[in-house]
Amino acid sequence: MSGDSSQDKTLPATAQRLRKAREEGQVVRSRDLGHFVVVAASLGVIAAVAPSLTQRLRDLLAAALRFDAVTVAHPAAMAERLSAVLPDLLLFSLLLGALVAVVSVAAAMVCGGWVFTTKVLMPNLGKLNPLTGLANLFSRDKLVDTFKSCVLALSLGVVGALWLWAHRADLHGIQAVELGAAFQTAGAQILSGLWVLVLVLALFAVVDLPLQRFLHASRLKMSHQQVKEEHKQQEGSPEIKGRLRQRMREASRRRMMGAVPTADLVVMNPTHYAVAIRYSEDGAGAPRVVAKGVDLVAMRIRDLATVSRVPVLDAPPLARALYASTELDHEIPVALYSAVAQVLAHVFRLREAMAGRAPYPTSLDPIPVPPELDPADPRHHRTTARHGAAPTP
Numbered sequence: 001m002s003g004d005s006s007q008d009k010t011l012p013a014t015a016q017r018l019r020k021a022r023e024e025g026q027v028v029r030s031r032d033l034g035h036f037v038v039v040a041a042s043l044g045v046i047a048a049v050a051p052s053l054t055q056r057l058r059d060l061l062a063a064a065l066r067f068d069a070v071t072v073a074h075p076a077a078m079a080e081r082l083s084a085v086l087p088d089l090l091l092f093s094l095l096l097g098a099l100v101a102v103v104s105v106a107a108a109m110v111c112g113g114w115v116f117t118t119k120v121l122m123p124n125l126g127k128l129n130p131l132t133g134l135a136n137l138f139s140r141d142k143l144v145d146t147f148k149s150c151v152l153a154l155s156l157g158v159v160g161a162l163w164l165w166a167h168r169a170d171l172h173g174i175q176a177v178e179l180g181a182a183f184q185t186a187g188a189q190i191l192s193g194l195w196v197l198v199l200v201l202a203l204f205a206v207v208d209l210p211l212q213r214f215l216h217a218s219r220l221k222m223s224h225q226q227v228k229e230e231h232k233q234q235e236g237s238p239e240i241k242g243r244l245r246q247r248m249r250e251a252s253r254r255r256m257m258g259a260v261p262t263a264d265l266v267v268m269n270p271t272h273y274a275v276a277i278r279y280s281e282d283g284a285g286a287p288r289v290v291a292k293g294v295d296l297v298a299m300r301i302r303d304l305a306t307v308s309r310v311p312v313l314d315a316p317p318l319a320r321a322l323y324a325s326t327e328l329d330h331e332i333p334v335a336l337y338s339a340v341a342q343v344l345a346h347v348f349r350l351r352e353a354m355a356g357r358a359p360y361p362t363s364l365d366p367i368p369v370p371p372e373l374d375p376a377d378p379r380h381h382r383t384t385a386r387h388g389a390a391p392t393p
Contacts, residue, residue: 011227013220021220028216032152032208034104036201041103043194045096141215148211152204159200163193253297256328259290260301261308265347269316273323274298276305277332279344286331287340292323311347313364318343321373339367 013021021027164171170189174182222230260266263276264287276291291301305312318339325333332340346364353359 008223008225009221011222011224012217013222014227014230016230017220017222026216026220028209028213030205030209030212032148032201033205036198036205037103037106038100039194039201040198041099042096043191043198045099047191141219144211144215148204148208152200155200155204156197159196160193163196167193252328256291256293257300257304260304261310263290263305263310265344266301266305266310266312267315267319267322267343268298268302268312269319270314272298273316273319274301275319275322275326276301276310277322277340277344286337287344288331289322289326289328292326292328294323311350313343313347315343315364315367317369317374318367320375321369324375325373333373335370335373339369342367 167189170185174185174189177185259278260276263278266274266276268274272294274291274293274297275289277287278290279287293301302312304310318336321336321339322332325336343364
């Protein structure tokens with residue numbers, strides 16, 4: 001089965017997937033919530049201005065039905081009467097339209113927040129594929145929306161019919177009252193019926209909002225393969241990361257080898273270890289390890305030291321201890337101060353002798369190395385295991 005198959009998309013969307021979908025305009029939107037907010041706000045405004053609006057309509061109708069000698073003598077009088085009330089009607093329509101626009105935006109932001117993107121305006125030739133369109137027509141989301149719209153229309157129709165049937169006597173009685181009272185009664189009856197329909201819209205909005213959130217989360221679900229690909233894009237492919245690590249190791253090794261000629265001493269175990277030490281004679285700090293390696297790298301350090309006239313001293317326990325306990329370009333541990341000082345003093349005396357300023361020193365005495373720092377000593381393994389650290393090879 002394909003990694004992108006919808007049957008495999010069982011994992012929730014990652015933060016990057018949600019962010020990308022939002023940039024493309026894919027956010028939670030509830031039409032029923034928008035319909036409810038717009039209709040409720042419009043009815044609220046109409047209910048607030050209903051008394052003055054009713055009076056205005058009554059005056060307009062009374063003026064329009066007035067037929068006298070002036071009207072006969074001046075046919076344009078009717079148009080003047082209409083133009084007199086037109087600014088008020090236009091202002092009310094503009095204010096109501098502006099209110100509807102504001103509440104529509106507010107309702108959309110309640111669901112998915114503010115999203116501004118131009119990607120939805122870009123042409124997408126894939127949407128012109130009839131097979132894709134037919135498949136989308138019978139998708140789960142489309143079927144749910146169609147079913148919900150049918151239920152909403154049926155509910156509004158049934159509730160509206162029941163309300164009309166329950167108030168049929170009141171509506172019939174409007175014809176028997178005078179014009180002003182008829183306007184007032186009709187307005188009140190219509191508003192009450194519309195508020196009942198608004199309650200139906202509110203009920204559907206309460207159901208539709210979590211439903212749309214569920215459908216949105218379902219659309220953005222990801223397969224295991226998609227999560228792996230996204231992680232690979234974020235972190236980089238293992239091959240590229242491996243090559244980068246290899247280059248970093250090579251660069252670090254070149255820097256390390258470049259520091260060997262600046263060392264004061266190279267301590268070796270002739271078969272495995274080599275550690276280059278540099279010491280500042282001004283006493284600004286303890287001796288530092290500027291290069292270290294095993295096997296072929298150790299041989300390379302020895303050769304560079306020989307070419308650069310850096311003394312090379314065979315001291316297997318000290319070489320092993322320095323390699324195991326000291327990081328590159330770090331000072332040696334306090335426990336090895338005495339051993340390193342002993343070999344450095346021997347090297348400095350040897351330099352003075354070679355310069356003719358002092359007699360040649362005798363052979364180097366055995367160098368004391370704490371057994372817990374020597375990887376070849378069993379006590380080193382017991383110490384590292386007791387402290388929770390893996391033994392150094």
